[in-house]
Amino acid sequence: MNAPPESLDSSAAVSPVLTPPRLVTSPAPGALLGELTARSLVGGCAIGALLAITNVYMGLKTGWWESGSIVAAVLGFSGLTALGRRWGGGPTMLETNLTQTTASAVGAMPAVAGLLGSIPALTMMGLSVPAWGIVVWSATLGVLGVLAAYLLRSRLLEQEGLAFPTGVATAELITALHRTGRVERPGRAQVLLGSGLFTMAVTWLREVQGWVPMVTGAPGHLAGLSASTFTLGVGWSPMLMAVGMMAGLQMSLSMVLGALVSWVAIAPELVRAGSVDASLGYDGFSVWLTWPGVGLMVGAAVVSLAAQARALFGAAAKDLRSLGRTDEPSVGRWAVWAGVVASLLTLVLGRMVFGLPVLHTLLALALVLPLCAVCARGAGQMDISPVSQMGQLTQVASGTVFPGPTGLNVAAGSVVAGAVAQTGVSLWSYKAGHLLKSSPARQLLSQMLGVLVGSLVSVPVYLLLVDTYGLGEALPVPSAHQFRILASVSTQGLAGLPPDAARAAVIGFFVGAGLTLAARGRLERLVPSAVAMGLGMLLPAHSAMTIGLGALLVALARRLRPDMVDAHVPALGAGAIAGESIMGLLIAALVALGLIQRPG
Structure with a gap:
C-alpha cells in the first residue's frame, strides 16, 4: 500500500537487501511471442483502470494509494487464464508480467497527475485548472517518469542488482501461479468478490438510502x-x-x-x-x-532523507553519468529523444495551464532526473518511493530561487512529484521483468500505453468525485495540505x-x-x-x-x-477498498445524470 502519495510515502526503516528467490527464469518455448499481445495490453488497461479508480477515491479519503503490482498479477493471470480457454490458450509468464506492468502504470496515474495532492491544493487556493490541461499534463509527466525509469534500469537492476522487493515478490508470485497453473488458496477469489459486493451494498445504503449512518458520534x-x-x-x-x-x-x-x-x-x-x-x-x-x-510529516521526511542522502544522492550522480548505456542502444536513443519532446511539451503546458514562467519550469525539469534517481534508489533499497519528499524539495528550491505566488510553487512541485511517482512503480515492474527475462523495450511500450489510459481514466473520475462530494470532511485530501x-x-x-x-x-x-x-x-x-x-x-x-x-x-x-x-x-x-471506490464513483455518476440526489 502506498501513502501520501507514494509507496509508502512515509518514513520507514531500511530493509535489508533481499536475495531474489529461485524463479523459473527461462521462458517456455514461444513465450517471447506471447508477451506483447492484445489481450495482455487490454487486460492490463482494464485492471489498471480499476486500480486508478480505487487510488483516486482512497487517495482523496486517506492520502494513501496502492501501486497494485501484486493485485494486478493475480487478476491478470486469472483473467488471461479464463480468456485462454476460448481464445489463444493459457497465458505465458511474460504475458502475465506485461499485464501487471501495464496495469501498474495505469494505476499510478492519479498520483502522477497530482489528483491526490497538487491539483486539489490549487482548488483549495481558489485556482482552477481545465480538465484537458490536467489530462495532457499528467500524460506528459507520466512519460517523463517511465523514461527516467527505463534510463536508470540498466545501472540499478543489471549492474548493481538492487533488491526492489516489490518487484521480486511480483516475479515470485507470477512464477508460482504459472508453476501450479492456478491461484493459490482458491477461496481468495470468492472472498474478494464477496467483500466487494458487500461493501458496495453498504456504501449504497449509507450514501443514498441513509439506512446506514455516515458516522456514529462519540x-x-x-x-x-x-x-x-x-x-x-x-x-x-x-x-x-x-x-x-x-x-x-x-x-x-x-x-x-x-x-x-x-x-x-x-x-x-x-x-x-x-x-x-x-x-x-x-x-x-x-x-x-x-x-x-x-510539521510532523516534514520533520520525519527530513530525517529519513538525511540518513540516506549521502548514499542516495552520491549514487544518483553515477546514475546520471551512466544514462543511455543499455543493452538496447536504439531504444535508449529513442527514449532520450522522447524525453526531450516531453520536456518541451512540459514547458509549453506549464505556461498555458498553470501560468508557470519558463524559468520556473526549467528549474523543475532540471531536478526531475536527479530526483527520479534518488527516488529509484529508495524503491530499490528500501521498497519506499519518497514521492512527496521529492515534490517538497522542488517546492523549497522553487520558492528560494523564484519567490512569488503560491500557486506557481505548487505547480512547480507537481512536475517532479508527478514524474517520480511513475518512476518507482515502473522500476518495480522492470525488476519483475528482469527476473522473468522479459523485454524491457516491450515493458516500456506497455507503460507508455498505461500512462495514456491512466490519464484519460483518472481525471474524469477525480472531477466527478469532487463535484459530488466536495473537498472537505467527505474528501479530506491530506496530501493537498x-x-x-x-x-x-x-x-x-x-x-x-x-x-x-x-x-x-x-x-x-x-x-x-x-x-x-x-x-x-x-x-x-x-x-x-x-x-x-x-x-x-x-x-x-x-x-x-x-x-x-x-x-x-x-x-x-x-x-x-x-x-x-x-x-x-x-x-x-x-x-x-475496490467495492466502496466503485460504488462511490457510480453514485457520483448517477448524481451527475440527475437520477439520484446528491449524498449528504
Whole structure:
C-alpha cells in the first residue's frame, strides 16, 4: 500500500537487501511471442483502470494509494487464464508480467497527475485548472517518469542488482501461479468478490438510502460543545476499515494517536482561545490543525532523507553519468529523444495551464532526473518511493530561487512529484521483468500505453468525485495540505499564519524528527510513526478511528486464527477498498445524470 502519495510515502526503516528467490527464469518455448499481445495490453488497461479508480477515491479519503503490482498479477493471470480457454490458450509468464506492468502504470496515474495532492491544493487556493490541461499534463509527466525509469534500469537492476522487493515478490508470485497453473488458496477469489459486493451494498445504503449512518458520534462534550463537533466517533466505511487491516497495527494506532492529539487535546483549546470558529466544523479546524500535522510529516521526511542522502544522492550522480548505456542502444536513443519532446511539451503546458514562467519550469525539469534517481534508489533499497519528499524539495528550491505566488510553487512541485511517482512503480515492474527475462523495450511500450489510459481514466473520475462530494470532511485530501502549506512557507515565510500555528508547526517538525530518529533503534516497533500521526491530525477523527478499528479487529483475529487471517485478509481488504471506490464513483455518476440526489 502506498501513502501520501507514494509507496509508502512515509518514513520507514531500511530493509535489508533481499536475495531474489529461485524463479523459473527461462521462458517456455514461444513465450517471447506471447508477451506483447492484445489481450495482455487490454487486460492490463482494464485492471489498471480499476486500480486508478480505487487510488483516486482512497487517495482523496486517506492520502494513501496502492501501486497494485501484486493485485494486478493475480487478476491478470486469472483473467488471461479464463480468456485462454476460448481464445489463444493459457497465458505465458511474460504475458502475465506485461499485464501487471501495464496495469501498474495505469494505476499510478492519479498520483502522477497530482489528483491526490497538487491539483486539489490549487482548488483549495481558489485556482482552477481545465480538465484537458490536467489530462495532457499528467500524460506528459507520466512519460517523463517511465523514461527516467527505463534510463536508470540498466545501472540499478543489471549492474548493481538492487533488491526492489516489490518487484521480486511480483516475479515470485507470477512464477508460482504459472508453476501450479492456478491461484493459490482458491477461496481468495470468492472472498474478494464477496467483500466487494458487500461493501458496495453498504456504501449504497449509507450514501443514498441513509439506512446506514455516515458516522456514529462519540458521546459527551468538550469545551462546552458536543463531541461530534470535533469529528469524534467511528465512521461506517468498510474501505477505511480495510485500510487499517492492510496498514497494520502500528501505523493505524499512530493515526489514532495523531487524531486524539488534534481533536481531543488541541481543538478544544482552540475553541476556548477563540482561534477557531467551531460552527465551521471540520473545515474551520483543519485550517489550523494542518500546520502541526504537516510539521510532523516534514520533520520525519527530513530525517529519513538525511540518513540516506549521502548514499542516495552520491549514487544518483553515477546514475546520471551512466544514462543511455543499455543493452538496447536504439531504444535508449529513442527514449532520450522522447524525453526531450516531453520536456518541451512540459514547458509549453506549464505556461498555458498553470501560468508557470519558463524559468520556473526549467528549474523543475532540471531536478526531475536527479530526483527520479534518488527516488529509484529508495524503491530499490528500501521498497519506499519518497514521492512527496521529492515534490517538497522542488517546492523549497522553487520558492528560494523564484519567490512569488503560491500557486506557481505548487505547480512547480507537481512536475517532479508527478514524474517520480511513475518512476518507482515502473522500476518495480522492470525488476519483475528482469527476473522473468522479459523485454524491457516491450515493458516500456506497455507503460507508455498505461500512462495514456491512466490519464484519460483518472481525471474524469477525480472531477466527478469532487463535484459530488466536495473537498472537505467527505474528501479530506491530506496530501493537498502538504503542498499548500509548504508553498505558503516557501514563498511567503510565516506571515499570515493562523495564531500560534507557526509555533505548532515547529513543535510538530521536531517531534516528527525525534520520533523518526528513535524509530531507527531498538524501539522501532514501539515508537509511533510520525508520518501516520501527521495523517491522523489531518483527517477527521472518525476516519482515523475507523482505520484503527480495522487494524485492531485483524490483530485480534490473528491471535485466534492466524492461518485464516493470513490467507484471506489481503483479499478481504482489497475487495472492500475496490467495492466502496466503485460504488462511490457510480453514485457520483448517477448524481451527475440527475437520477439520484446528491449524498449528504
